[in-house]
Amino acid sequence: MHLKPEMRILGIDDSPLISDRILVVGVVMRGEDWLDGVISAFIEKDGNDSTEKLSLLINSTKHYGQIRVVMLNGVTFGGFNVVDIKALHEAIGIPVISVMRRFPDMDSIRAALDNLSEPDRRFKAILNAGEITEVRTKWQGGPVYIQCKGIEKSDAAKISAGCAVHSRIPEPLRVAHLIATGIVLGESSKRA
Amino acid sequence: MHLKPEMRILGIDDSPLISDRILVVGVVMRGEDWLDGVISAFIEKDGNDSTEKLSLLINSTKHYGQIRVVMLNGVTFGGFNVVDIKALHEAIGIPVISVMRRFPDMDSIRAALDNLSEPDRRFKAILNAGEITEVRTKWQGGPVYIQCKGIEKSDAAKISAGCAVHSRIPEPLRVAHLIATGIVLGESSKRA
Numbered sequence: 001m002h003l004k005p006e007m008r009i010l011g012i013d014d015s016p017l018i019s020d021r022i023l024v025v026g027v028v029m030r031g032e033d034w035l036d037g038v039i040s041a042f043i044e045k046d047g048n049d050s051t052e053k054l055s056l057l058i059n060s061t062k063h064y065g066q067i068r069v070v071m072l073n074g075v076t077f078g079g080f081n082v083v084d085i086k087a088l089h090e091a092i093g094i095p096v097i098s099v100m101r102r103f104p105d106m107d108s109i110r111a112a113l114d115n116l117s118e119p120d121r122r123f124k125a126i127l128n129a130g131e132i133t134e135v136r137t138k139w140q141g142g143p144v145y146i147q148c149k150g151i152e153k154s155d156a157a158k159i160s161a162g163c164a165v166h167s168r169i170p171e172p173l174r175v176a177h178l179i180a181t182g183i184v185l186g187e188s189s190k191r192a
Numbered sequence: 193m194h195l196k197p198e199m200r201i202l203g204i205d206d207s208p209l210i211s212d213r214i215l216v217v218g219v220v221m222r223g224e225d226w227l228d229g230v231i232s233a234f235i236e237k238d239g240n241d242s243t244e245k246l247s248l249l250i251n252s253t254k255h256y257g258q259i260r261v262v263m264l265n266g267v268t269f270g271g272f273n274v275v276d277i278k279a280l281h282e283a284i285g286i287p288v289i290s291v292m293r294r295f296p297d298m299d300s301i302r303a304a305l306d307n308l309s310e311p312d313r314r315f316k317a318i319l320n321a322g323e324i325t326e327v328r329t330k331w332q333g334g335p336v337y338i339q340c341k342g343i344e345k346s347d348a349a350k351i352s353a354g355c356a357v358h359s360r361i362p363e364p365l366r367v368a369h370l371i372a373t374g375i376v377l378g379e380s381s382k383r384a
Contacts, residue, residue, distance in 0.1 A: 182232055
C-alpha cells in the first residue's frame with residue numbers, strides 16, 4: 001500500500017455513557033493534523049447496531065471517496081455494542097484498523113458479556129477482529145495494540161505510528177475523543 | 193502583546209438552527225493546528241443568554257488559565273442571540289476577537305431585529321462590538337473583518353491572519369464550525 005503524507009484517515013470514537021443513546025464521532029483528517037470534516041451518528045448503549053450504523057455513516061458521507069483508512073478506538077462502542085471490523089470492512093470496502101491502549105483481557109470481556117443479550121454473538125464479533133499487533137510509537141509510556149482488516153499488518157502499524165503526532169494515540173482518534181467527550185460532557189477529557 | 197507561536201486560542205461557533213436549543217462549540221487550539229480541547233454549551237435560539245452562557249463556559253473550563261484569546265464567529269449566535277463582546281471581555285478578562293466573512297449590513301440587521309423582543313438592547317450589543325477592521329490573509333478570495341475588545345487592533349489582525357492556515361477563516365473558528373455542524377447535522381459543512 002502506498003502511504004501518502006496527506007492521506008485521509010477517518011477516526012471514530014464514542015462518547016461517555018451518560019444516556020441510552022450514545023453519540024459516535026468521526027473525524028476526517030488529512031495528513032497529520034488537518035481536520036477536514038466531522039461526521040456523527042447515534043448508537044444504542046450495549047446495543048447491537050454499531051457495525052450497521054458505522055457502515056451507513058461511512059458509506060453515506062461526502063468524504064467517502066477520499067477516506068483511505070478507518071480507525072476505531074477499540075471494537076466495543078457504547079458499552080458493549082461490538083463493531084465487527086470484518087463485517088465493517090466488507091460493508092465499506094475500506095481498510096479498518098482498531099487501536100487499543102492496552103492489550104485486551106479476553107477472559108474479563110467474555111465474563112462481562114454474560115450480563116448482556118447474545119453474549120456469544122458479541123464475543124464472536126470481538127474475536128473476528130483477529131490477531132493483535134503491538135505498535136511502538138515515538139512516545140514514551142507504552143505501545144498501542146492494533147487489529148486490522150483489509151490492510152497488511154505492517155502497513156497498519158506504520159500508519160498508526162505515523163499519525164501519533166501529539167501522543168501515542170493516532171491523531172484522528174485523539175481528536176475524535178476530544179470532540180465526543182467535549183460535546184457530551186461540555187468539557188473534553190484527555191484519555192482516548 | 194507578545195504573540196507566541198503556540199499560544200492557546202479558543203474559537204467558538206454555533207450550530208445550525210434546527211431546534212430551539214442551539215449547540216455552541218468551543219475549540220482550544222495550540223498554535224496553528226494542534227487541537228487541545230473541546231468545550232460546549234447550549235443557548236436559546238434568538239434568546240438573550242449567549243453572553244452569559246459563553247462567560248460561564250469560558251470561566252469554568254479547565255483550559256481557562258491557558259487561553260490567551262477568544263475568537264467568535266461574528267457576534268450573533270443561535271439566530272440573533274447577540275454576544276456583547278465588551279461585556280464578555282469584562283466577564284472573562286481575556287481579549288475577544290469577532291471574525292466575520294463579510295462586512296455587516298447594519299441596516300438589514302437593525303430591520304431584522306424588529307421581529308424579536310428587545311430589538312434596541314440587541315442592537316446596542318451589536319454596536320458595542322465597535323470599529324470593524326479589514327484583515328488580509330494569505331488566501332485569495334477576499335479579506336475577513338474583525339472587531340475586538342481587550343486587545344490592540346493591530347495585534348488582533350495579526351493573530352487572525354496568522355492562524356488562517358487552511359482557509360481565510362482562522363483555524364480555531366474553522367474547526368469549531370466543522371464540529372458544530374458535524375455533530376448537529378451528522379455531516380460537517382465547509383462554510384464558517
